[in-house]
Amino acid sequence: MGASQTRTEDVFQELSDKTGFSLEQIRILHKRFRQLSGEEDTISKENLEKIQALDKNPIRNQIIEAFFDKRNQNDGEVGSSREIGFQQFVKVMCHFKPPTLKMTTEDKEAMRREKLRFLFNMHDTDNDGTITLDEYRKVVEELLSKSGAIGLEAAKAIADAAMLEVASINVPHMEPHEFYEGITFEHFEQILKGLEMESRMNIRFLDVDTSTMHCGKSQ
Amino acid sequence: YIRLYPKRQRSEAENKDVPLSLSEELQKQVLHNESSVLSSVFPGFHLIPRLSSIVPESCLLITVGLLVGGLIKLAGEKVPPVLDSKLFFLCLLPPIILDAGYFLPIRPFMENLGTILMFAVVGTLWNAFFVGGLLYAVCQMQSAPSDLLNLELLPCLLFGSVVSAVDPVAVLAVFEEIHINELLHILVFGESLLNDAVTVVLYHLFDEYSSVGTVTVVDAVLGVLCFLVVAVGGVLVGAIYGILAAFTSRFTSHTRVIEPLFVFVYSYMAYLSAEMFHLSGIMALIACGAVMRPYVEANISHKSHTTIKYFLKMWSSVSETLIFIFLGVATVDGDHSWNWTFVTVTVILCLVARIIGVVGLTFIINKFRIVKLTTKDQFIIAYGGLRGAIAFSLGYLLDNDRYPMRRMFLTAIITVVFFTVFVQGMTIKPLVELLAVKKKQEAKRSINEEIHTQFLDHLLTGIEDICGHYGHHHWKDKLNRFNKKYIKKCLIAGERSREPQLIAFYHKMEMKQAIELVESGGGVKLPPSVPSTVSMQNIQPKKPPPVERALPQIPKGREDEIRKILRGNLQKTRQRLRSYNRHTLVADPFEDGWSDLLLKKSKMIELEKKMNNYLTVPAAPPDSPTITRARLSSDPQTYQMKQMSDSVPTIQVDLASPQSPDSLSLLDELQRADQRRELRRRPPPDEEEGGLMMRPPQARGGDQGEEGGPSAKEQRLQRCLSDPGPSAEDDEDEPFLS
Numbered sequence: 001m002g003a004s005q006t007r008t009e010d011v012f013q014e015l016s017d018k019t020g021f022s023l024e025q026i027r028i029l030h031k032r033f034r035q036l037s038g039e040e041d042t043i044s045k046e047n048l049e050k051i052q053a054l055d056k057n058p059i060r061n062q063i064i065e066a067f068f069d070k071r072n073q074n075d076g077e078v079g080s081s082r083e084i085g086f087q088q089f090v091k092v093m094c095h096f097k098p099p100t101l102k103m104t105t106e107d108k109e110a111m112r113r114e115k116l117r118f119l120f121n122m123h124d125t126d127n128d129g130t131i132t133l134d135e136y137r138k139v140v141e142e143l144l145s146k147s148g149a150i151g152l153e154a155a156k157a158i159a160d161a162a163m164l165e166v167a168s169i170n171v172p173h174m175e176p177h178e179f180y181e182g183i184t185f186e187h188f189e190q191i192l193k194g195l196e197m198e199s200r201m202n203i204r205f206l207d208v209d210t211s212t213m214h215c216g217k218s219q
Numbered sequence: 220y221i222r223l224y225p226k227r228q229r230s231e232a233e234n235k236d237v238p239l240s241l242s243e244e245l246q247k248q249v250l251h252n253e254s255s256v257l258s259s260v261f262p263g264f265h266l267i268p269r270l271s272s273i274v275p276e277s278c279l280l281i282t283v284g285l286l287v288g289g290l291i292k293l294a295g296e297k298v299p300p301v302l303d304s305k306l307f308f309l310c311l312l313p314p315i316i317l318d319a320g321y322f323l324p325i326r327p328f329m330e331n332l333g334t335i336l337m338f339a340v341v342g343t344l345w346n347a348f349f350v351g352g353l354l355y356a357v358c359q360m361q362s363a364p365s366d367l368l369n370l371e372l373l374p375c376l377l378f379g380s381v382v383s384a385v386d387p388v389a390v391l392a393v394f395e396e397i398h399i400n401e402l403l404h405i406l407v408f409g410e411s412l413l414n415d416a417v418t419v420v421l422y423h424l425f426d427e428y429s430s431v432g433t434v435t436v437v438d439a440v441l442g443v444l445c446f447l448v449v450a451v452g453g454v455l456v457g458a459i460y461g462i463l464a465a466f467t468s469r470f471t472s473h474t475r476v477i478e479p480l481f482v483f484v485y486s487y488m489a490y491l492s493a494e495m496f497h498l499s500g501i502m503a504l505i506a507c508g509a510v511m512r513p514y515v516e517a518n519i520s521h522k523s524h525t526t527i528k529y530f531l532k533m534w535s536s537v538s539e540t541l542i543f544i545f546l547g548v549a550t551v552d553g554d555h556s557w558n559w560t561f562v563t564v565t566v567i568l569c570l571v572a573r574i575i576g577v578v579g580l581t582f583i584i585n586k587f588r589i590v591k592l593t594t595k596d597q598f599i600i601a602y603g604g605l606r607g608a609i610a611f612s613l614g615y616l617l618d619n620d621r622y623p624m625r626r627m628f629l630t631a632i633i634t635v636v637f638f639t640v641f642v643q644g645m646t647i648k649p650l651v652e653l654l655a656v657k658k659k660q661e662a663k664r665s666i667n668e669e670i671h672t673q674f675l676d677h678l679l680t681g682i683e684d685i686c687g688h689y690g691h692h693h694w695k696d697k698l699n700r701f702n703k704k705y706i707k708k709c710l711i712a713g714e715r716s717r718e719p720q721l722i723a724f725y726h727k728m729e730m731k732q733a734i735e736l737v738e739s740g741g742g743v744k745l746p747p748s749v750p751s752t753v754s755m756q757n758i759q760p761k762k763p764p765p766v767e768r769a770l771p772q773i774p775k776g777r778e779d780e781i782r783k784i785l786r787g788n789l790q791k792t793r794q795r796l797r798s799y800n801r802h803t804l805v806a807d808p809f810e811d812g813w814s815d816l817l818l819k820k821s822k823m824i825e826l827e828k829k830m831n832n833y834l835t836v837p838a839a840p841p842d843s844p845t846i847t848r849a850r851l852s853s854d855p856q857t858y859q860m861k862q863m864s865d866s867v868p869t870i871q872v873d874l875a876s877p878q879s880p881d882s883l884s885l886l887d888e889l890q891r892a893d894q895r896r897e898l899r900r901r902p903p904p905d906e907e908e909g910g911l912m913m914r915p916p917q918a919r920g921g922d923q924g925e926e927g928g929p930s931a932k933e934q935r936l937q938r939c940l941s942d943p944g945p946s947a948e949d950d951e952d953e954p955f956l957s
Contacts (some may be wrong), residue, residue: 053684053693059674063681096682098589119671122678143673144719145718147632154722162666162723191667194660199590202673203682204690 015087019094029093033086042083043067058146062139066093071121078127098202112198113189119201120188130182133163166191171212256610275644277392277543281637284547292551296556307612308494314534315388316501317486319412321531327405328509334584334592335406338600340446342382342576347421349572350565351379357564370624373429378628380421380616382569382635386607387501388542389636392606393644400657403596407603415501415609416450420764422613423497430621454501457506460489464507465514465710467660472712478523479530515712517723521730542608549611554589556626565631569606577601594652602647604893605639606632669724846924 012026021029037043048054048064057063068084070077073091082090095118099108123131123139137159144155167180170187328335345448355375390411394404424442464485473480486507493503499733516524585591615634617625680696683689
């Protein structure tokens with residue numbers, strides 16, 4: 001019992017060093033992981049789908065899928081896992097760390113790119129490196145999926161307008177016969193430049209500098 | 220309350236509560252008129268380019284005020300007490316605050332609310348006590364006999380509280396010109412708005428206590444309680460009036476003209492009610508404006524929205540100008556009692572207190588913030604703590620009997636105000652450049668950003684749920700859902716209540732582009748925005764080569780001819796549309812029921828789909844982006860090839876709107892307006908060409924119901940085409956989304 005505990009602690013320590021989370025945070029995440037997995041070592045999609053709070057979320061499926069997407073593990077693999085372990089879980093969580101005060105501009109750029117990459121992977125479901133019009137349409141449809149018929153009608157138009165905008169900004173002069181294949185990662189970065197992802201795409205309690213993490217727990 | 224009902228009457232001759240004699244009244248009026256004229260002439264400052272880039276407007280205005288005051292004094296007349304506290308708090312201040320509150324960017328405000336509150340409450344308290352306390356200490360240290368020695372602690376603290384409040388008017392005036400990034404702007408500005416509650420409570424408390432003489436702990440606790448009541452009460456009063464206004468606006472669809480009036484009246488009533496109950500009027504006004512805005516904007520017409528916007532801007536501009544001018548006049552006029560020690564110590568202490576306060580607070584705040592405040596940010600926040608007319612007016616309200624030092628206080632306050640406005644106001648711009656502080660991003664909100672903002676919101680909420688953490692986003696999401704489910708249903712009229720935000724945004728964009736299209740005269744000149752030649756063709760997913768090209772192989776030359784004809788007709792039509800016929804007044808399509816029209820349109824699109832056998836004329840050659848965008852904003856499905864179940868080619872010109880039975884039954888103005896709008900937004904291949912009406916050889920499985928339509932419709936169309944378009948009536952300078 002004692003041996004396995006120290007081993008877990010070592011594992012935690014290793015994870016903490018690798019990902020930059022504090023030990024405390026890793027422990028909390030681990031507790032949650034066990035809760036979700038039902039005391040197993042791995043989580044499958046069904047475990048995540050059981051979370052009630054997610055039901056109202058229009059992009060629920062994409063979020064769950066993102067956890068199992070091998071691309072987010074930065075291993076160079078592609079495809080979708082059926083189950084993930086704690087390490088992969090933490091790896092995905094890494095994408096939501098806020099920037100620290102001591103980061104340089106380059107670090108911030110790198111962090112922004114990482115977060116944008118995560119978003120990009122969520123949109124690019126067939127993993128061809130571009131977000132095609134159909135994929136983008138699907139994104140907007142999902143976003144408006146809880147809004148009934150009005151949503152679906154407008155989704156198409158909105159997605160088209162958005163795509164046009166991306167094309168106009170990135171490739172301003174196209175001949176009528178040319179075809180804009182899809183949004184590449186560079187174009188994606190370009191259009192979302194104004195949003196400053198590194199400051200927005202954060203979960204507060206994953207702030208590595210604070211030690212206060214006793215906001216409410218659910219379930 | 221202190222502002223409206225000064226408890227103690229002053230007995231001096233120049234007491235404004237004594238009814239003014241006729242000549243004084245007249246003088247007051249004349250001065251007011253002069254100032255109003257001046258304030259309208261004042262924009263002339265902008266004509267001197269170098270001047271306005273170096274010196275902020277507020278400084279110039281104060282200088283003008285000084286001149287005017289000086290002139291009046293030279294003329295030997297007695298300067299009427301223009302910065303009448305009543306006038307100030309009742310007439311001059313509310314428009315500025317309402318303008319600020321109505322257009323408050325809610326998202327950044329809420330995200331930084333904790334920080335703002337910290338600065339506003341704790342910061343102001345710190346400033347007040349620091350300045351007041353140290354001033355008292357300095358006064359006690361006076362070896363010389365001066366009256367400073369007689370200054371007790373409580374009056375000092377009172378003075379400290381008056382002089383330490385950051386002034387929203389001054390901040391607005393200066394920050395508007397330096398265009399710093401949104402975060403800093405909202406921090407300083409939010410602080411200046413929210414510290415009103417603190418100032419009010421402190422002022423009131425110290426005023427009371429200094430008559431009592433001693434302060435007990437109970438009093439201090441009561442003071443804190445008082446603060447909570449004042450602040451929360453003010454916000455509640457404002458919110459209630461805001462909801463009332465929103466609710467009223469739901470029913471104004473038949474009385475569009477007076478819609479702006481409701482907004483103004485309810486807000487002003489919120490302010491007065493709050494002041495009447497001794498609550499914080501400024502916070503009430505802010506709460507009212509911020510609460511009512513989303514609902515009111517969904518309900519009112521486009522024109523009312525423009526009216527509200529421009530009236531608010533106008534009033535707040537005029538008020539601001541007047542305030543600064545009067546400040547100048549009052550400086551010249553006021554009887555001053557200059558005391559070197561007091562004044563210099565005050566100025567220095569104010570600066571020091573501000574700096575220490577900001578640095579200390581940031582240290583604590585950064586522990587809780589995700590995006591930390593850097594040193595540069597702290598400097599700007601500290602440097603942007605400007606004092607202004609509110610401090611002066613509060614000082615003016617002091618009772619001369621109880622505060623023999625009043626004149627000295629006033630002098631000191633004026634000096635601090637002048638110092639901050641002139642010195643800090645003038646130097647902040649070069650400092651911002653020097654420190655390379657991030658500036659405001661000028662880019663307008665794009666649809667992609669909007670999509671991803673929403674996406675992010677949901678994503679972060681989802682992740683929080685997965686982590687089991689009831690954070691920030693979780694509660695925000697809950698609030699949004701509550702809003703959508705219950706509140707919107709009550710407060711927004713008609714169909715709009717169910718419109719998701721993304722779609723609302725998209726429609727706004729569409730409308731803006733439609734306006735731009737109309738204003739640019741139908742694509743004759745390119746709009747200043749993205750000049751790209753990308754059109755929908757470039758984006759449509761590659762379909763397999765059109766095997767089922769229902770139009771039999773027209774030789775390429777013929778196709779080009781057709782296109783040319785269509786394009787030519789389009790331009791002719793545009794010119795026709797623009798010919799103004801005063802005798803035919805048409806309902807403004809941009810007015811009533813815009814959203815209803817859009818929804819009707821979407822329903823009609825659905826019905827269209829049921830009609831089979833229509834194909835598109837091949838998309839027109841790349842026109843100017845405006846046309847493309849306008850075309851795009853309507854249903855792009857029109858431009859896709861439909862798989863033909865049969866090989867008989869049919870040509871049907873796509874008449875978007877009027878095919879549905881719905882529209883046929885509604886023969887009203889709106890309907891015609893709808894058609895016209897549809898027409899304008901669907902250039903070449905469609906129906907605008909009066910001459911080129913290609914009627915379908917009727918399709919099988921045809922829509923019998925619609926057959927009665929075409930002839931009546933055609934007539935309507937002809938009539939419509941000769942009507943003046945809204946571009947003739949459109950007298951707005953810019954699309955209402957600026």
